[in-house]
Amino acid sequence: xxxxxxxxxxWVPGTMDRxxxxxxxxxxxxxxxxxxxxxxxxxxxxxxxxxxxxxxxxEHHAQLMGTLALQVRAVPA
Numbered sequence: 001x002x003x004x005x006x007x008x009x010x011w012v013p014g015t016m017d018r019x020x021x022x023x024x025x026x027x028x029x030x031x032x033x034x035x036x037x038x039x040x041x042x043x044x045x046x047x048x049x050x051x052x053x054x055x056x057x058x059e060h061h062a063q064l065m066g067t068l069a070l071q072v073r074a075v076p077a
Contacts, residue, residue, distance in 0.1 A: 004056065006056075007021045007023065007053070008021060008022070009053070010046075010051045011046065017031055018032065019035055025074065026072055026074055028069045028072055029071040030064050030069055034068045035054070
């Protein structure tokens with residue numbers, strides 16, 4: 001059984017194919033197509049509102065934080 005967490009995703013300024021989220025004090029950037037695998041509705045909300053909160057499995061969360069991440073930055077305190 002997988003556990004789930006919530007991620008708040010927003011557009012990376014100046015892009016049409018990258019989104020970012022913050023977790024554990026770091027900001028991650030991933031391609032939109034990696035989020036689309038989770039739910040089609042995420043894309044609609046991103047285009048309309050610029051931000052969406054998704055429930056993702058622990059496995060997908062780990063993938064987004066690891067091999068799928070394009071950029072990782074520490075979030076200023």
